[in-house]
Amino acid sequence: MSKRNDKLGLKITSPYILWSTLFIVIPLFLIVFFGFTKMEGGAYVFSLENFKELMNPLYFKVFWRSIRLAVISTILCLLVGYPTAYIISKSKASRQNILLMLAIIPMWMNFLLRTYAWSAILGREGILNTVLNAIGLNSVNVLYTDAAVLLGMVYNFLPFMILPIYTVLSKMDQDLINAAKDLGANGRQVFSKIIFPLSMPGVVSGITMVFMPAVSTFVISKLLGGGQFMLIGNLIEQQFMSVGDWHFGSAISLFMMIVILITMAIMNRFSDDSEKEGGGLLL
Numbered sequence: 622m623s624k625r626n627d628k629l630g631l632k633i634t635s636p637y638i639l640w641s642t643l644f645i646v647i648p649l650f651l652i653v654f655f656g657f658t659k660m661e662g663g664a665y666v667f668s669l670e671n672f673k674e675l676m677n678p679l680y681f682k683v684f685w686r687s688i689r690l691a692v693i694s695t696i697l698c699l700l701v702g703y704p705t706a707y708i709i710s711k712s713k714a715s716r717q718n719i720l721l722m723l724a725i726i727p728m729w730m731n732f733l734l735r736t737y738a739w740s741a742i743l744g745r746e747g748i749l750n751t752v753l754n755a756i757g758l759n760s761v762n763v764l765y766t767d768a769a770v771l772l773g774m775v776y777n778f779l780p781f782m783i784l785p786i787y788t789v790l791s792k793m794d795q796d797l798i799n800a801a802k803d804l805g806a807n808g809r810q811v812f813s814k815i816i817f818p819l820s821m822p823g824v825v826s827g828i829t830m831v832f833m834p835a836v837s838t839f840v841i842s843k844l845l846g847g848g849q850f851m852l853i854g855n856l857i858e859q860q861f862m863s864v865g866d867w868h869f870g871s872a873i874s875l876f877m878m879i880v881i882l883i884t885m886a887i888m889n890r891f892s893d894d895s896e897k898e899g900g901g902l903l904l
Contacts, residue, residue, distance in 0.1 A: 656871035671872035680856070680873075687853040688880070690767065691836035694774035695782075698831045699824065701775065702782030706823075707816075709783075710790035721787070725780050736773055736844045743769055743845070765847035773841040778834060782827035789823030790816070829888045833881050853877050 659668035674680075709720045727735055742748045743764040750760040763769050793816070801811050839854030846852075851859075853873065860870030 652871045652874050654871075655867045656875045659868055671869050672876075674869060675872060675876060683851050683853060683856055684876075686850060687836055690770060690774065690852070691832055694771050694778065694835045695828055695832045697771065697775045698779050698782040699828065702779055702827060703786055703820075703824070706783045706786035706790055709787050710793075717791075721784075724783050727776070728780055732777065733840060733844075735777060736841055739769070739773055739776065740764065740844055743772075764845065765849055767846075767850075769845040770842050773845045774835050774838065777841065778831045781830040781834075785826035785830065786820060786823040789820045793819055825888050829885060832884055836880065836884075837877060 654665075656671055657667060657669070658665040659670055660666075705724065709717055709724070712720055740747075744750075745760065745762070745764070747764070749763065753760060763772075797815055797819070798811055801815050806814065837854045839852060839858050842850070842852045842855055848855075857870050857873050857877070860866045860873065864870075
C-alpha cells in the first residue's frame, strides 16, 4: 500500500518537478556557471573577475539608487496600503469584495500598458499638465524623474501590500479588541497594542512582496525614467540584451539574489512570531 501511494505521489508531482527543473534549476545553474567563469582561448575558465568588476564605484551608484528607490517605494506602499487594508477589513461584508476588486482591478491590465498609461498622464502634454494649465497653473516636469519612477512602483506594487495585510486584519480575533476596550484602552492604544502587533505577519509579507520586484524592476525605470538613470534591473538587461556579456550580467544577477535573500532573512526574523495564535503575538 505504501509503495502504491509513493508511485501515485510521484505521478502527481512529476509535472511540478519537470517544470521546476526546466525553468528554475537549469536557469539558476546557468547563471551561477556564467557568473563564475570567463571565456579565454575559446574555453570557459573559472574566474572571479566578474565580481571584482562589481567593485567599480559607478556600479555602487546604480546599486544604491536601486535599493534606495525600492525602500522608499516599499515605505510609501505601506503608508498607503495599511490604512486601505484596514478600511476594507472594517467595511461591511457586502462591500469588502467590491473594495477589494477596486484595489486589484489594475492588476488585470498588462504591466506594460499600466506603465505606459502613466507616461501619457505625466508627460509635458499629458493629462496632468493639461488640467494644471486649464486651471491657470504652470506645467510640472514629473516624467523622467525619480518621482515618476516611484509613482510607477507604488501604483504597480501597492496591491501586493494591501492583500496580505487585509487577509490578516480580516481574520483578527475581535474578542481581543473588545477585551482591550472593556479594560479602558482608547482607540490609539487598541491600535498600537493590539491591532498593529497582530497584523505584523501581513505587514512583513507585504514588505517582502513589494521590495523584491521593486529592487529588480527595469520596465518602470526605463519607461518613466526615460533611460536617464539606471537601476540594477536595467543594468542586467543591458548586459544580456545589448552588451552581450552574459558573465558580468550573471554576476550582477547573483549579487541581486543575495540582496533579496538577505532582505528575506531580515523580514523572517520579524515574522518568527507569526506561528503564534491569538494573544500569543502580544507577548
